[in-house]
Amino acid sequence: MGLGPMMSSLMRSKTGPLLVALQIAVTLAIVINSLYIVVQRVERINRDPGLDVDNVIIAYVRGFGENFDVVDSITNDIILIKSIPGVVAATVSDHVPLSGSGSGTGLRTVPDETIEPVSTGYYRWGEEGLDALGIELSRGRNFFPEEVNYILPASDPPTPPSVLVTQNLADDLFGEEDALGKTVYWGNMEPSTIVGIIGHLHGSWVTWDKLAHVVIQPGKPANTTNKYIIRVEPGMRDGLMPIIEQKLGESNRQRVVKSVRSLEEMAARSYRRDRGMAIILSIVISLLIGLTALVIVGLSSFHVTQRTKQIGIRRALGARRGDIINEFLLENWLITTVGAVLGIILTAFVAYWLEVSFELTRLDWRYLPAGIVILWVLSTLAAIEPARRAASVSPAVATRSG
């Protein structure tokens, strides 16, 4: 069975099939580009942050009143928190990774202001900081307790001799060389020695391209608002959060407990734009695919009804059921293919628009064949039932209906 009569039939009513082909083309362009964005966002959300997101609790407290002593308060709070059964480790920190709020600075390998520094996120926390976040140190050592001092607001603390850096930062600072034991210089050209290297860790701003650049100074920041990072035994987090909130609240009336939240929730909040976009686009993709499939089903069914007589005649003239099914599927396949070809062009345009206007990464070309295959399968699935119905038209229709 060639393309002959069916093609002529198609060509003669070209507007209808052309519209469907166009629809398929635009569908392809939207689906492929959206899918690409969704996959990228999901990949981003699922990146390994290098810490134990599931079992970390963050508490924010803030003192007020004239007799409030922030250093006392922090010391007592840490003791109190660690006395709660289920708590593994706790520290005070100036910022919390993944939270969206943090500090940034620039480091250099030589004390020369004219050299472009390497940007990085930076934190100050105590000797239990790594443990409190579940971060693994790949080489070197953690801070010694005696290196960790309170840092009062509006004071200029001495530059600490020891710092920890992430491998990613170390690579961008020293390239091939081993960074352990090397000296880095801060903005004020004061030196610090790298005493430990963290295999992998994400900083505060999840949209920043240097998210994996982190440097950590030893210190217990005694700011207006104190942030406690607390790691608990697996599974105990949700039970412990209200207990921590209550105990902190009762222990010192000169202070408010602003909030006690899970790091998981905070990270989810930081990623909410990516998640939102992924969800919206997934809905768009599903609706679009559903709509296009339904339209194909609807049009094919309608065609079957319209062509009942014609199908009957063909059957009377010797067409087998398989011939009729093939005719329908082939027609459908042709339209889909024309649509797919137009669709590739359109997809490229949309991808170009996204790349140029929004600096999205270039579309991975492998999405094209994938999208086309999906469309083929989809349109065939959508047309198969109507085609079956067409094949079940009795050849006697030719003689029976006027």
Place this chain on the structure above:
Amino acid sequence: MFNYNLKLSLKSMRRNPIMTGLMVAAIAVGIGISMTTLTVYYMMNGNPIPEKSDVLFAVTLDNWNPIRPFDDDRPERAPHQVTFHDAERLLAIGKGKRQTAMFESSLIIEPIDDEGLPFEAGARVTSADFFVMFNVPFIYGSGWDKSADAAAEPMVVLTKGLNERLFGGEDSVGNWLTMQGTRFLVTGVIDTWEPTPRFFDPINGGFQEINEMFIPYSLTRVLELTSAGSDWGWKSEEINSFEEWLNSEAVWVQYFVELESTRERDDYLVHLDAYVEEQKRLGRFERPLNNNIYDVMEWMDYHEVVANDAKILLGLSFLFLVVCLLSTIALMLTKFVGKKSEISLRRALGASRKVIFNQQIVEVAVIGFSGGLIGLSLAALGLQGIEYLYDAPAGLVKLDWVMMFTAIGIAIVSSMIAGLYPAWRVCQIPPAAQLKTQ
């Protein structure tokens, strides 16, 4: 005739419930999605203060690192905030018609009676002109006097919500609040005020709720208030006291000025340049002169308040609408072809082309209108979903009248366009066709 057409179209729609359902669904989904994204875009892209957006200006001064611009990607730009002390001095000079400096902070409010608990509330630390400049509506009282700015008097303006929480919504003007050991006099309570985007502080988020209270800028020194927003610095300065922090080169204050004419604007730029020249003589501002003012909409553009994602979604969803329209055209065309014999019979019985055309168009409009209505409810649903997904303040994005009319309009117009060609095709069917082909 219209009634007859309406009846015919309803009949025709009932005869093919699946096709009709598909058409309505296609339009509804298309309108639903595109209206959702359009509303979000419209909200983000909106003018938060249309009556004054071209007379309010954000001020930037370039006090940055002599060897490196503030933004490597946009070296022509000065830092987007100013230092505390520059803002203080510019306020004191008061060259513009009105001016205000501000930053975000937060304070602990101590309980009024013995039962309550202390709690933290967000504050915008700003100066007296803020309320007049930005047309802030008041329920009770007003903003504080300029004299309060000068004397650093502890005064506070509350939002409706905070006044509700503290004073049960009553007129609290003249009452006192204790915050961090200092007694503040309530001078006013503002009404619901939701400029969207929050144009005066896009740096710390254009779509947040506004701060819960307002206190004078001059209190910063007295109460050692720190910024809860972002601060940026480039210079290694030794800072051993709060005073030294306030006098540092770190930028964390937003500065706005109101200027009415082009002349005033030019004068103001001259004034800024003169100020910077003077500072240069003191060894500050080592970069070339680069002072700018941006009106509200320029300032929104500067901060790219409209998220890229919103633009991408808008673009993709309009392509989606195109798909929906193509579906509708294809479905209508097919359906009309199916009506060929009926139409040619009608023609044979004396219906003119025009009558037939009108009949189709009425059918199309009915489908478009139903699709538009359903689409509107879908859009309302979609907006709630977006608020939920993005954790936006409730009611931030809503379908206003403009949007509703736009939606119905787009639905009807686009389905008309979709129906025009099929209807025209139908009219071309000759009256004799019925009699000749079987």
Place this chain on the structure above:
Amino acid sequence: MLSMHNIAKVYRTESIETHALREFSLFVDEGEFVSVTGPSGSGKTTFLNIAGLLEESTVGIYELDGRDVSSLNDRDRSRLRNEKIGFIFQSFNLIPDLNLFENVDVPLRYRRLSSGDRKQRVERALESVGLASRMKHLPEQLSGGQQQRVAIARALVGEPRLLLADEPTGNLDSAMADQVMKFLEQIHADGTTIVMVTHDPDLANRAERNIHLIDGRVSGEELVHSQEEVSQTVGFNGDQPLAAKI
């Protein structure tokens, strides 16, 4: 060629059973021209449908070309239909969105033929009905008689051995009907077996044998005239009384 033995066809709908054919037996020889008459609803079309493998009988044995076809599957039935049987319908049944060439081409499409071969055959068939010049026209651009001639061309293009016609002249005026009839006679003269349903006794009498149906049964058979006479008449004048030679 065609042999039916004790065929019955029952149509069942929710409420009633219609016995369209009962205890129906018939034998048609190779090369015969048989006409079928009978009142409306007597089962003529049903008989033709079963004979043409468009429908299956409820009971009974049907042999086509000596082969029992009652139990064949759709595939084989379709092939037989395509290769051995040609149809002419009362309402022409041309496919409206195909032009004449394509309409005639339809049966050939279901055979494995080269496109050159198909083209040649289609053109020949259209020529034989005198419509070769209008190959590119659509059916709606033709008169009823012309349309029926296209339908005849389509029935013949596959060179069937059995031609089934259901009131081929029912929609035509008498002059047209006569023209169509002459075609059939010509085809018959070329050796094709023809079974034709008609209401018109004059036309029925132009066949060799007439079968009369009443209530789904053969109620009478009549030998009309011998084959030689027909081939003579075609050459001369269609108006010559055909039943004269009995």
